[in-house]
Amino acid sequence: MNWKSILSTMKPYAPGRSIAEVKRIYGLQEVHKLASNENPYGTSPAVAEYLSACADQFEMYPDVYTSGLRTTLAKHHQVEPSELLISNGSDEMVTIISRALLQPGVNTVMASVTFPQYVHNAKIEGAEIRQVAMLENGDHDLEGFLEAADEQTAIIWVCNPNNPTGNFLSSQTIKDFLDRAPKTALIVLDEAYFEYVTSSEQENAIRWIHDYDNLLISRTFSKAYGLASFRIGYAVANEGIIQELNKVRNPFNTNTLALGAAEVALADQQFLNDCVTKNEAERNRFVAYARENQLAIYPSETNFVLIEVPIDADEACEILLQHGYIVRSGNLLGTPGYVRITIGTEQQNTGLFKAFDQLLTNK
Structure with a gap:
């Protein structure tokens, strides 16, 4: 077939692992997907x-x-x-x-x-x-x-x-x-x-x-x-x-x-405003966590943060996966040395910070 020649230089979109897949591979009962910037509070x-x-x-x-x-x-x-x-x-x-x-x-x-x-x-x-x-x-x-x-x-x-x-x-x-x-x-x-x-x-x-x-x-x-x-x-x-x-x-x-x-x-709009308010409060927690641990973090106005990791980004994602947190490696995004994390609920973020502590211990 006469495919466009440019296609030979391209790759299909590479999605992250699903919750079900991570549970199966790592034998986990609870997994949180914080990789695709979805709203953790659902919809109206x-x-x-x-x-x-x-x-x-x-x-x-x-x-x-x-x-x-x-x-x-x-x-x-x-x-x-x-x-x-x-x-x-x-x-x-x-x-x-x-x-x-x-x-x-x-x-x-x-x-x-x-x-x-x-x-x-x-x-x-x-x-x-x-x-x-x-x-x-x-x-x-x-x-x-x-x-x-x-x-x-x-x-x-x-x-x-x-x-x-x-x-x-x-x-x-x-x-x-x-x-x-x-x-x-x-x-x-x-x-x-x-x-x-x-x-x-x-x-x-x-x-x-x-x-x-x-x-x-x-x-x-x-x-x-x-x-x-x-x-x-x-x-x-x-x-x-x-x-x-x-x-x-x-x-x-x-x-x-x-x-x-x-x-x-x-x-x-009330549901939307409530989500935005919760997101801002949790976003501030990420900033505080980064400062406390002397990690670089980009100034976000979204429902995700791009935060520095002390080891290779892919390795950091793997360790977080083992603890039940799916995040996005900066190696895939053009930002090596960082991971992108969707801002979750208060409970999700508290657990994420504990898992992230393991990266700081292993550096």
């Missing part, structure tokens, strides 16, 4: 009530226009429904955007350490990839982005807060960048962790879409809303951008149950 109880009432019309295709969720989101964000695009998670949104804009002869700009799907999709589409090294503190080097961009730049990816570092750029910093960025490039502001940010320096960037014709905001229900298994993401941009992206989006790309669950979850 109203979602379970909604699902229990859904027992018919499974033979029907979902609404191709995603009218219900788009209308609800439009009201929530005070935009027009035509300024929204619903996707099968943030991953598909990256694919849709890349497929619409990237091709041989153009380039795309991003941070050297960021969400890997930007690079993955750019390779498949044959575009030139320009990765800009992050600053010493882990921030995006936006000045470097401007230097790397030119008239052939099709997309600039700004992940804020950034995955896997957790770093957050203030809204004023983003605005200053947008004022200077090339108007011919689509600026994608990936805000998958928007809801977890507690900094006073964050504004709602969705309000800017009429000020910047080349701006797209990407968000998801997978993280703070606790709907990762339903795969619902969305983009907000001016109507012209959404119209073009809709030409690429597959029909029926989302399912009926997921669309309804997202509507219900969006309505329960």
Whole structure:
């Protein structure tokens, strides 16, 4: 078969071990998955009530226009429904955007350490990839982005807060960048962790879409809303951008149950706020633990932390696995010497710290 030649240089996504697998391999009764930045508090109880009432019309295709969720989101964000695009998670949104804009002869700009799907999709589409090294503190080097961009730049990816570092750029910093960025490039502001940010320096960037014709905001229900298994993401941009992206989006790309669950979850803002409050308190515990043990930790505004380990990151992950904690090795993320840990519940984090103590003892 005549596969694209670039595929020979690529590898499929490598997921971490499942809870069931870790229990079987290590003979553990209790295992905590803190590797995929899922919400440890689950999702709104109203979602379970909604699902229990859904027992018919499974033979029907979902609404191709995603009218219900788009209308609800439009009201929530005070935009027009035509300024929204619903996707099968943030991953598909990256694919849709890349497929619409990237091709041989153009380039795309991003941070050297960021969400890997930007690079993955750019390779498949044959575009030139320009990765800009992050600053010493882990921030995006936006000045470097401007230097790397030119008239052939099709997309600039700004992940804020950034995955896997957790770093957050203030809204004023983003605005200053947008004022200077090339108007011919689509600026994608990936805000998958928007809801977890507690900094006073964050504004709602969705309000800017009429000020910047080349701006797209990407968000998801997978993280703070606790709907990762339903795969619902969305983009907000001016109507012209959404119209073009809709030409690429597959029909029926989302399912009926997921669309309804997202509507219900969006309505329960109290549950969301409670999760954010708990997450902030536990995030502060990680910072205190790192300082107490003289470990470097990136300044996170998300539901995960990137923290230094005193041994090889893969070895550290293995030891934590033996204690029943699944975390992500920095060797896979471009941050050797660190592990990324999802911020769990108070009980989960207390146990994690005890397990982490074993790394300090063995160094």
